[in-house]
Amino acid sequence: MVAGEIDILLVEDSPPDVHLTLHALREGNLANRAYVARDGEEALEYLFGRGAYSDRGPECQVKLILLDLKLPKLDGLEVLRAIKNDPHTKVIPVVILTSSREEKDLINSYDLGANSYVQKPVDFDQFREIVKQLCLYWLRVNQPPAVTAFSAKQRRSAP
Amino acid sequence: MSERKQVRAATSQLASIVESADDAIIGMTLDGIILSWNQSAERIFGYSAEEVKGRPISILIPPERSDEVPRILERVKRGERVEHYETVRRRKDGTLIEVSMTISPTRAETGKITGASTITSDNTERKLVLQLLFHRTIELEAANKELEAFTYSVSHDLRAPLRHINGFSKILLEDFGPQMDPAAKEYLQGIHETTQYMGRLVDDLLHLARVSRQELILQTTGLDALVEEAIARLRTEAQDRQIDWQVGPLPFVECDPGLIKQVFANLLSNALKFTRQRERAVIEVGQMTVDGQPVIFVRDNGIGFDMRYADKMFGVFQRLHRPQDFEGTGVGLAIVERIIHKHAGRVWAEAEVEKGATFYFTLGQPVQARMETMPMLGGKAW
Numbered sequence: 001m002v003a004g005e006i007d008i009l010l011v012e013d014s015p016p017d018v019h020l021t022l023h024a025l026r027e028g029n030l031a032n033r034a035y036v037a038r039d040g041e042e043a044l045e046y047l048f049g050r051g052a053y054s055d056r057g058p059e060c061q062v063k064l065i066l067l068d069l070k071l072p073k074l075d076g077l078e079v080l081r082a083i084k085n086d087p088h089t090k091v092i093p094v095v096i097l098t099s100s101r102e103e104k105d106l107i108n109s110y111d112l113g114a115n116s117y118v119q120k121p122v123d124f125d126q127f128r129e130i131v132k133q134l135c136l137y138w139l140r141v142n143q144p145p146a147v148t149a150f151s152a153k154q155r156r157s158a159p
Numbered sequence: 160m161s162e163r164k165q166v167r168a169a170t171s172q173l174a175s176i177v178e179s180a181d182d183a184i185i186g187m188t189l190d191g192i193i194l195s196w197n198q199s200a201e202r203i204f205g206y207s208a209e210e211v212k213g214r215p216i217s218i219l220i221p222p223e224r225s226d227e228v229p230r231i232l233e234r235v236k237r238g239e240r241v242e243h244y245e246t247v248r249r250r251k252d253g254t255l256i257e258v259s260m261t262i263s264p265t266r267a268e269t270g271k272i273t274g275a276s277t278i279t280s281d282n283t284e285r286k287l288v289l290q291l292l293f294h295r296t297i298e299l300e301a302a303n304k305e306l307e308a309f310t311y312s313v314s315h316d317l318r319a320p321l322r323h324i325n326g327f328s329k330i331l332l333e334d335f336g337p338q339m340d341p342a343a344k345e346y347l348q349g350i351h352e353t354t355q356y357m358g359r360l361v362d363d364l365l366h367l368a369r370v371s372r373q374e375l376i377l378q379t380t381g382l383d384a385l386v387e388e389a390i391a392r393l394r395t396e397a398q399d400r401q402i403d404w405q406v407g408p409l410p411f412v413e414c415d416p417g418l419i420k421q422v423f424a425n426l427l428s429n430a431l432k433f434t435r436q437r438e439r440a441v442i443e444v445g446q447m448t449v450d451g452q453p454v455i456f457v458r459d460n461g462i463g464f465d466m467r468y469a470d471k472m473f474g475v476f477q478r479l480h481r482p483q484d485f486e487g488t489g490v491g492l493a494i495v496e497r498i499i500h501k502h503a504g505r506v507w508a509e510a511e512v513e514k515g516a517t518f519y520f521t522l523g524q525p526v527q528a529r530m531e532t533m534p535m536l537g538g539k540a541w
Binding site for chain 2: 017099102127
């Protein structure tokens with residue numbers, strides 16, 4: 001798979017959830033534009049072109065991250081913090097897609113700069129509709145700045 | 160009766176009142192020498208009147224409090240009265256007791272202060288009971304919190320596998336339904352619908368657990384506004400029906416507005432649901448006074464229920480109607496009750512089959528505020 005074709009990074013460890021989310025994406029013909037990272041560490045390696053992904057350049061960045069909170073190794077909030085703290089990745093919209101609706105998870109997510117927070121509904125029809133709407137909104141309706149916007153700004157303002 | 164006889168009768172009546180009083184009543188000079196000692200003093204301190212008359216009051220004082228007597232007597236000499244002074248005294252057998260005392264000057268006919276009288280009640284038992292109550296309350300609260308946390312995590316962890324069963328059964332139905340035997344398809348449909356229902360149960364249970372764990376944020380709140388907001392949300396649901404909403408003047412109360420809005424939302428949505436068969440539904444919200452306490456009520460002219468089940472109704476997952484007649488998981492009223500109890504209030508219902516139902520609730524002084532005003536458990540300085 002060529003890295004440049006990937007629009008969506010799905011960070012999810014549970015195999016059934018990966019399966020169901022990809023199934024939902026398939027209906028919008030988006031499944032082949034999604035890449036699955038199975039834990040927080042893999043997600044960051046993918047985004048920052050490190051480790052197994054060192055051949056990925058920073059230019060071919062994803063347009064949307066669907067992030068689960070309960071992840072092995074690095075949990076979702078730590079991944080979110082790393083994404084929002086780096087000028088190369090901070091503009092990428094991050095949608096928290098999780099089972100939890102715990103107040104402190106909501107607050108922490110928004111505090112760290114999450115763009116949206118969605119609790120996965122039990123009903124698959126609803127879940128599919130939500131995934132469809134999310135991708136439509138963040139990939140087609142939303143206007144992001146250039147990926148380099150913040151890294152360039154940082155370079156300019158550096159002493 | 161001669162004047163002297165009258166005086167004597169009055170004096171002996173006063174003396175018998177003093178003797179039979181439940182509290183220890185002790186008379187003393189301004190130097191603290193005991194002059195009189197009633198039966199309760201004997202019971203509380205363990206000394207007989209003969210033993211203590213003429214001796215200093217300091218025999219009752221634990222050494223570390225020896226400065227209390229001169230300080231109190233100084234105030235008495237100035238004509239002051241010391242009320243509900245909580246301290247510790249020592250019985251004849253050496254045991255220490257918690258007491259509450261009121262000390263006042265005694266005067267001669269001329270008005271000159273000649274001594275002090277102290278009325279002492281033994282608080283030892285009351286303090287023990289209070290302490291026990293306090294510890295039990297803390298233990299109970301901890302147990303409750305644990306239970307709520309457990310409910311929350313169980314419901315939460317059940318949710319993911321349920322989502323998966325729901326999703327895979329749906330995919331099976333959609334992608335392989337056409338090739339399936341009709342009976343097999345029906346069973347699969349059954350599995351799918353059951354997970355949907357269980358999903359609602361789990362979500363409602365989570366909602367209940369969340370409400371239980373939520374800290375009350377008290378604000379002076381106009382209930383009118385909360386009811387209006389709750390009704391506004393139900394209007395779309397009710398748009399094809401003829402509904403007469405009658406909202407009377409409602410008071411301003413100290414409550415958590417978000418939670419009390421939830422109470423109205425649940426009660427009004429029930430009223431809406433159970434008046435569905437009425438051509439014209441009348442849903443009334445108002446205030447009344449019962450035993451001098453304000454009571455809020457929500458009344459409907461719906462199908463009502465049998466009063467024999469009135470207590471059951473507030474339990475989790477308790478339903479009085481068949482699911483095919485009225486949808487629901489049976490958590491709504493449990494949430495109502497939980498919120499009202501958090502406000503130290505009471506909730507109850509009255510109804511008659513086919514004649515409608517009325518739900519009443521009061522909002523008391525919230526638990527937190529009560530804990531703060533609980534009598535001090537240690538000795539109080541004056």
